[in-house]
Amino acid sequence: MIRVGLPYHLRTLARMADSEVALDVGEPVTIGRVLDALEDRFPMLRGTIRDHLTRERRPFIRFFACKEDISHESPETPLPEAIASGDEPLLIIGAIAGG
Amino acid sequence: MSKIRVLVGTRKGAFILTADGAREKWNVEGPLFAGWEVYHVKGSPADPDRIYASQSSGWFGQVIQRSHDGGRTWETPGGGPQSGPEGMPQGESNKFVYEGEVGTHKWYDGTQHPWEFKRVWHLEPSLTEPDTVYAGVEDAALFKSTNGGATWQELSSLRSAKGSLWQPGAGGMAVHTILLDPTDSRRMYVAISAAGAFRTDDGGENWKPINRGLKSLWELPDPEAEVGHCVHRIAMHRSRPDVLFMQKHWDVLRTDNAGEEWREVSGNLPSDFGFPIDVHAHEPETIYVVPIKSDSEHYPPDGKLRVYRSRTGGGEWEALTKGLPQQDCYVNVLRDAMAVDSLDPCGIYFGTTGGQVYVSANGGDAWMPIVRDLPAVLSVEVQTLS
16 A cells, blocks of 8 residues: 555545555556555545646645655556555645745 | 524634624634635535535635535535545535636736636525525636536636636635626626626626726726626625626716616725725615725725714715724735624624624624634624525
8 A cells, every 4th residue: 555645634634534645556656656545545535746737736735755755657557665565654734835 | 583694704714603693792613624714614505505615725626515514514516426444525615617618818918827726705696496506616707516526617708708818916815706686587686806896697708897987097998898897796685786886996886777787986085095895685786895905905994993874875984993993903804704684683793804804783883892803804794594
């Protein structure tokens, strides 16, 4: 299972009890596939992380894997083994912006 | 015994204020959708416990919320087959997609700029169908849902009304006002900053600008300009849907023929700049505005928060000050942040950017704060419940 950490506001919107959610994602494990699985499980998150139509990441959303910012990686790029194995979570973060 | 429910949208969530018909002792619930901007919350006239809310965020975009029980519980409307766990909606309720070619509008520098959806400013439920609701959005367009907000479709012909000449003001370019004619279900009005006022007589299939008589000489040197006017708000009394009142960027105006011709009624106001305008529930010629010093200084003249009332449909205005701060007050009152109830005497409500929500239970003669320290108030709506 893939572990995904979400920012507070999206956990609240999805009514998640825990800070992380575990998702079953097929091989190869990519950001795109993780987001597909996340939005299937929590459809109210559609449009909040990536655009409804273009599927591009919203500007103030960042993706971190194993302490690396992978926000600009292609959605088809395989995620590190530590993410794919569930040892480390994929972190979806609201960027520090504004006041 | 009647009950009043005030729906307040703020920069950091929504609040529901309730009282009995005396409107003296208030209960405050919230914040709902804490931390999100809530531009507007409005209940269905056909089913007052059906309430729609627009929550948005610079980080996470637009979310539509819906309540079936007067705001006690909320859901993101669903629709379509359920592929997720039981009860989960599909997320289409957050999807606002412009119809056809997106097109362009005038940008700040005069060049053309593509329409880009940003957020829902205003939700206007149908007068008769709880599942039908209109959404005024930024960048300016009008959407309609007939399934309780589960999915949305643009009424795109609005943007055909010279949309390429519309231009954002400092606050963006949004459909911020939607008025439904209670005597003709096919007629409605919208107002857009900075494009003007528009009317449809066929349920939204065709729209025409209704801005004759508006003068915006600094921004629009052409006195015949059909669009481009910075209309801040329009208001109607349900007994006379052909009479509209307008707070423009500068100037307060009225029309007696459904927008075919407007005339200025600013009269003796200390400033005719402002944002909200509303009409007394039982006196169609009694209207209210909150003068603001100028478009450069968004606060009341002389640091005195004064609502102005005209009992003559404009022209002659009186200051209403009892219970309102008359010194050192530098808040603003935004365009969607004034509303009236339908009790007798009529209650008038408004919220400020300083987080106060005021009520007058006697048509404006005296005011009291319901709450003083909410986040900046973006919108105020009132439901009169029996």
